[in-house]
Amino acid sequence: xxxxxxxxxxxxxxxxxxxxxxxxxxxxxxxxxxxxxxxxxxxxxxxxxxxxxxxxxxxxxxxxxxxxxxxxxxxxxxxxxxxxxxxxxxxxxxxxxxxxxxxxxxxxxxxxxxxxxxxxxxxxxxxxxxxxxxxxxxxxxxxxxxxxxxxxxxxxxxxxxxxxxxxxxxxxxxxxxxxxxxxxxxxxxxxxxxxxxxxxxxxxxxxxxxxxxx
Numbered sequence: 321x322x323x324x325x326x327x328x329x330x331x332x333x334x335x336x337x338x339x340x341x342x343x344x345x346x347x348x349x350x351x352x353x354x355x356x357x358x359x360x361x362x363x364x365x366x367x368x369x370x371x372x373x374x375x376x377x378x379x380x381x382x383x384x385x386x387x388x389x390x391x392x393x394x395x396x397x398x399x400x401x402x403x404x405x406x407x408x409x410x411x412x413x414x415x416x417x418x419x420x421x422x423x424x425x426x427x428x429x430x431x432x433x434x435x436x437x438x439x440x441x442x443x444x445x446x447x448x449x450x451x452x453x454x455x456x457x458x459x460x461x462x463x464x465x466x467x468x469x470x471x472x473x474x475x476x477x478x479x480x481x482x483x484x485x486x487x488x489x490x491x492x493x494x495x496x497x498x499x500x501x502x503x504x505x506x507x508x509x510x511x512x513x514x515x516x517x518x519x520x521x522x523x524x525x526x527x528x529x530x531x532x533x534x
Contacts, residue, residue, distance in 0.1 A: 332465050335491070338458035342451065342494050349447045349502040352440040356505070360512040363393040363437065367519045370396050375526075380404065395433050395516070396523055402429035403527040419532045426524045433520060437513050441506060448503035455495015462488030 370390035377383035380400075387397050402425040463485050 335458055335462050335465060335488075338454060338461070338491060339494070342454060342458070342491075342498050345447050345451055345454070346498045349444060349498065349505070352443055353501065353505045356440050356509050359393060360437070360509060360516070363395060363516050364512060366390055366392045367395065367516060371519065371523055374400075393436075395437070395520060398429045398433055399426060399520065399524050399527060402426050403531045419528070422528045422532055426528055430520055430524050434513075434517055437516055441509060441513070444502045444506040444509070448499045448506055451499035451502065452492075452495045455491045455493070455498070458491030458495070459488050462491055 370387050373386035373390055374383040374396070377386050384397070384400060387400060391397055403422060405425060466485060466488055
């Protein structure tokens with residue numbers, strides 16, 4: 321088992337700041353991974369059960385009750401609310417064709433729902449893209465700091481350099497350890513979000529067709 325105590329004791333303020341930054345990035349990434357994994361699994365399960373239950377309902381109210389029962393992440397209900405919302409008279413919302421009003425309302429509701437599903441993706445992408453470089457910076461700075469400290473103590477030998485340089489390389493490994501789970505989770509969750517988006521777009525299209533009746 322690697323002992324990080326000597327590395328931490330020899331590190332200066334910048335190296336410690338980089339290490340703490342990587343720790344914060346790792347904790348943030350894993351919090352998002354666990355939370356999004358749970359919510360997206362519930363979303364996929366809810367969509368697969370709620371949509372058939374809605375279309376099997378005898379009327380709109382029964383369909384709304386079915387969505388309330390199965391749609392745990394509240395993804396489909398905003399679309400139904402947008403499709404059934406009353407038109408505000410004497411406003412621009414009341415102008416134009418009924419089809420256009422329905423399309424606009426459903427589009428806005430769909431964008432809001434998708435924004436909730438995609439929440440956290442930017443953080444995962446940012447951590448996955450920057451963590452290796454943060455770790456590399458920590459390694460470069462750690463090596464520089466180690467060499468300066470050793471040179472101040474006299475002649476340099478391989479034995480004296482190998483230890484501090486090897487400890488500094490831990491920062492590169494830490495950066496990769498933070499980045500890899502974030503990148504993998506971003507790609508997996510992207511597929512989940514894409515599948516949910518396809519279902520939601522299909523549901524919105526079907527609602528528009530159903531309510532587009534003068």
